[in-house]
Each structure stands twice: as structure tokens, then as C-alpha cells.
Amino acid sequence: MTARIINGTELARSLRTQAAERAAALLKEHGVRPGLAVLLVGADPASQVYVRNKVKACEEAGFHSVLEQLPADLTEEQLLARVQALNADDSIHGILVQLPLPKHLSSHTVIEAIAPEKDVDGFHVSNAGMLMTGQPLFIPCTPYGVMKMLESAEVPLRGAEAVVVGASNIVGKPMAMLLLQAGATVTLCNSKTRELAAYTRRADVLVVATGKPGMVTGDMVKPGAVVIDVGINRGADGKLCGDVDFAGAKEVAGAITPVPGGVGPMTIAMLLINTLEAAERKLG
Numbered sequence: 001m002t003a004r005i006i007n008g009t010e011l012a013r014s015l016r017t018q019a020a021e022r023a024a025a026l027l028k029e030h031g032v033r034p035g036l037a038v039l040l041v042g043a044d045p046a047s048q049v050y051v052r053n054k055v056k057a058c059e060e061a062g063f064h065s066v067l068e069q070l071p072a073d074l075t076e077e078q079l080l081a082r083v084q085a086l087n088a089d090d091s092i093h094g095i096l097v098q099l100p101l102p103k104h105l106s107s108h109t110v111i112e113a114i115a116p117e118k119d120v121d122g123f124h125v126s127n128a129g130m131l132m133t134g135q136p137l138f139i140p141c142t143p144y145g146v147m148k149m150l151e152s153a154e155v156p157l158r159g160a161e162a163v164v165v166g167a168s169n170i171v172g173k174p175m176a177m178l179l180l181q182a183g184a185t186v187t188l189c190n191s192k193t194r195e196l197a198a199y200t201r202r203a204d205v206l207v208v209a210t211g212k213p214g215m216v217t218g219d220m221v222k223p224g225a226v227v228i229d230v231g232i233n234r235g236a237d238g239k240l241c242g243d244v245d246f247a248g249a250k251e252v253a254g255a256i257t258p259v260p261g262g263v264g265p266m267t268i269a270m271l272l273i274n275t276l277e278a279a280e281r282k283l284g
């Protein structure tokens with residue numbers, strides 16, 4: 001059996017079109033253009049590609065967007081001052097500080113400086129708490145995109161066994177919370193989990209977000225499972241690959257997301273949706 005491919009590019013395109021239509025209506029009816037500010041500190045090549053794609057997506061959807069490329073030796077005070085200026089800027093509804101930051105900057109301190117109502121990444125402790133208690137203001141873009149993919153692929157979650165591999169604040173922890181709230185029984189594995197395969201083989205829904213290429217192999221997948229690969233890695237051959245061995249896993253899984261063309265495009269689509277909703281919410 002070969003797995004059904006869950007196509008993130010197509011779904012993301014339709015969500016981006018919807019975001020563009022809602023943005024046009026907001027502009028027509030209220031004279032408001034959703035605005036996103038993206039801050040990139042330093043010149044990490046992968047981060048540069050990600051932020052450019054985010055800004056480009058905003059432009060295509062008719063949003064206002066600002067990309068601030070800041071030097072790697074910027075002080076924390078200088079970065080906090082930029083965040084505070086954007087908090088006070090009425091043309092900006094969403095602020096995104098691209099992670100990781102250079103080591104001398106505390107991502108925690110910087111994220112906490114973003115006004116929670118502009119924290120379109122959903123990383124502020126206030127937004128993490130709102131998500132945990134089931135009243136999210138902003139859902140972090142990557143896990144939000146995964147939930148949309150599961151919904152569009154009509155994957156049943158109530159009572160399902162879901163296993164999330166990788167427990168980051170950006171993906172794994174909010175992902176586990178969303179699956180739990182959808183009625184799944186959730187196991188959250190981390191880099192210290194013993195006998196990882198014993199967990200992954202139980203999963204009806206397996207979400208992998210470890211940043212380790214090919215870490216989950218076909219023999220670790222339950223036959224018929226839905227496999228969501230959040231990883232974006234550059235392989236030795238220079239090609240993009242995920243955290244799952246796609247060729248092996250697709251022979252066992254019932255459905256699987258590819259890399260590229262899976263979760264990646266969804267992250268950007270959900271950023272647009274979060275920014276749009278921040279702008280809509282501000283109208284009251």
C-alpha cells in the first residue's frame with residue numbers, strides 16, 4: 001500500500017486566497033490594511049529565506065509588511081526598543097521576531113516584550129497560557145497549519161492515539177495541546193525518550209518535529225497511520241528533506257505529508273490568517 005499524500009501547497013494556496021479576500025474586504029469596509037513586521041537579527045541563510053517568503057506572502061495577499069534586517073551584534077536594548085516602537089505603531093497588527101536569535105539575545109525576554117495582541121506567532125507566555133486553557137488568541141502557525149491539514153484530510157482525532165516527537169515551544173508543545181483539545185490521547189516524546197519506536201508504532205497520528213533528517217523510518221510507523229513531517233532539513237545532496245524517511249514511511253502509512261510541499265507552506269498561510277485576525281480584532 002502506498003500512502004495518500006496530504007498536499008500542503010494546495011491547501012495553503014486556498015487559505016492564502018481566502019486571507020487576500022478578507023484583507024480586501026477589511027480595506028474596503030474599514031480602510032484598514034493588515035500589517036506584519038518581521039524582525040530578523042543576523043544573516044542566518046535559512047532564516048533569511050523564511051522571512052523573505054513570509055514578507056512575499058504578505059505582499060501577495062495585499063497586506064502591509066515591513067522586514068527589518070538587523071545586525072547580528074545588535075544589543076538586547078536596541079532590539080527591545082524596536083519591538084516597543086512596533087507595539088506602538090498602529091499600521092502594524094502582527095510582530096514576528098524570527099528565531100533562533102544570536103546567543104547574546106534572550107528569545108524569552110524579546111518575545112515577552114511583544115504586545116500579546118500583536119504576537120502572531122503565539123509564543124508569548126500569555127498566548128501559550130490562553131492556548132493551554134482552551135481559549136487561544138493566536139495559535140502558533142506551524143501546529144495551527146498541521147491541524148488545518150488534518151481537518152482537510154478528514155483525519156478523525158477524537159479518541160485517536162496521537163504521538164508528537166519533539167517538544168519545542170514552537171511546535172511540539174502547542175501541537176500536543178491542540179491534539180489533546182481535539183480529543184486525541186496524546187504522547188509527547190522528546191530527545192531523551194527511551195525506545196522511541198515503541199511510542200511511534202502506537203500512533204494513529206504521528207507528528208514529527210525534531211530537526212533530525214530521516215529520524216523516523218518506515219518500521220517505526222503503524223500501518224495505516226497518518227504521518228505529519230514538520231522537519232525542513234538540507235540533505236547531504238543539497239535537497240530539502242524532512243525528519244521522516246519519506247520513501248520508507250509512505251509504504252506503511254495511510255497518509256503522509258511530503259517535504260517540501262507539506263507543512264512548510266501551511267506555516268506561512270497561518271501567519272497570514274493570524275495577522276488578518278489581529279487586524280480584524282482591533283476593529284472591535
Ligand code: GUN
Nearest residue numbers: 096097098099100121141
Ligand atoms: N523559527 C522557526 N520557526 C519559526 C516560527 O514559526 N516563528 C518564528 N518567529 N521563528 C521561527
